[in-house]
Amino acid sequence: MPRLEVRLLKGIEEFRQCEEIQRHVWGAPGATREVLIATQKCEGAVIGTLLNGKVVAFIYAFLGQYRGRWIHWSHQMAVEAEYRDQGFGLRMKRVHRRVALARGIKSICWTFDPLQSRNARLNIARLGAIPEEYIEDCYGRFPSVLERGLPSDRWVVNWKIATRRVEERLRGKNPAFDPALPRVNETRLTAQGFPENEKIHLALTGHRLLVETPGQTEAMRARALPLAERWRMEARRIFQHYLAKGYCVEDFFPPGPATEARCFYLLRRRA
Numbered sequence: 271m272p273r274l275e276v277r278l279l280k281g282i283e284e285f286r287q288c289e290e291i292q293r294h295v296w297g298a299p300g301a302t303r304e305v306l307i308a309t310q311k312c313e314g315a316v317i318g319t320l321l322n323g324k325v326v327a328f329i330y331a332f333l334g335q336y337r338g339r340w341i342h343w344s345h346q347m348a349v350e351a352e353y354r355d356q357g358f359g360l361r362m363k364r365v366h367r368r369v370a371l372a373r374g375i376k377s378i379c380w381t382f383d384p385l386q387s388r389n390a391r392l393n394i395a396r397l398g399a400i401p402e403e404y405i406e407d408c409y410g411r412f413p414s415v416l417e418r419g420l421p422s423d424r425w426v427v428n429w430k431i432a433t434r435r436v437e438e439r440l441r442g443k444n445p446a447f448d449p450a451l452p453r454v455n456e457t458r459l460t461a462q463g464f465p466e467n468e469k470i471h472l473a474l475t476g477h478r479l480l481v482e483t484p485g486q487t488e489a490m491r492a493r494a495l496p497l498a499e500r501w502r503m504e505a506r507r508i509f510q511h512y513l514a515k516g517y518c519v520e521d522f523f524p525p526g527p528a529t530e531a532r533c534f535y536l537l538r539r540r541a
Contacts, residue, residue: 271290272320272321272322273320273321273323273400274321275364276317276318276362276364277317277318277320278315278318279310279316280310282303282307284320285303285306286303286329287324288348289301290349291326291348291350294350294351295348295350299331299397301345301346306330307485308489309331309332310374313331313332313373314331314333315329315331315369315370316331317331317364317369319349319353319358319361323382324407325348326349326350326353326358327350327353327358327359328347328362329344329347329366330345331344331345331364331380332345336428339376339377340374340375341375341378342370342377342378342379343378343380344366344380347359347380348514359392360396362439363392363429367431371431371432371459375431376432377429377431379428379429380426380427380429381405381408381426381427382425383422383423383424383487384509384535385422385498385502385507386487387487387525387533388408389430389485389486390483390522391522392526393427393429394427394519395439395444395522396427396432396440396441397436398433398438399427399516400427400428400430400518401426401427402415402426402427402428402518403425403426404424404425404426404506405423405425405426406510408422408424409424409534410422413422415507420491420498420502421502421506423502423505423506425519426519433455443498446528447523448478449528449529451476451479452476453471453480454470454471454474454479454480454482454508455468455469455470455481456468456471456505457482460493460494460497464484464486464493464497465482465484466497466500466501467500467501467504470508472508472512474490475539476539477538478536478538479512479517479533480536481509481512481534481535482532482533482534482535483505483533484533485525487501491537494538501517512537515539516536516540517537517538517539518537518540519535519536519537519538520537520538521535522534522535522536523535523536527536
């Protein structure tokens, strides 16, 4: 049987393997072994998934402040391609939560691409993290094989790890999808099978609204890059508009029978 471990990493070789994972996922390492070693020594957290002693996934988080409170800023999470969709990201997040709580830290924050449905499902639906900011072109245009030259728009999420919401999500308690809610955007499928926006409504005032996003962003970027760029700009316009009108992101619904294999963000108007 394969031997699986999820723990704080140690030793130069384990940190070197994190550099290799970064090359495979993004094309180049953004955090060298020196940075990872220093982070581990200074109350940050570098957590890895090891399969038979080999690092196949990792989280890199450093100690910092966000809105006046001490947090862990989880700057990187990467999983080797052949080990994705096996729950390694969730396992590492659970371990990171335990490590942070033991050190008296109540929030873990990070960024993710609003159009990456796999990440939205993990971060919002399964972990209960809450997007608090939408940052336009957060890191500038950088040579990531995932970005393909697109603007690097990001959500900043706050995972309030000591809250009831997070406890419930980690137990698998999720709200039901309501298909009757008003939809900010109406979509149709292209000849290649990707959704595109047909109409966008920016004058809605309902208490809760749905925003559809694509479910196969990486395939779209590989096969229909102009459409992916259009999605970036249209999603930016939608989210920035409704955040400015007093809405927040409450949830994310991944593809499934209830959503007819589509992806939706749930926006809620603040009281």
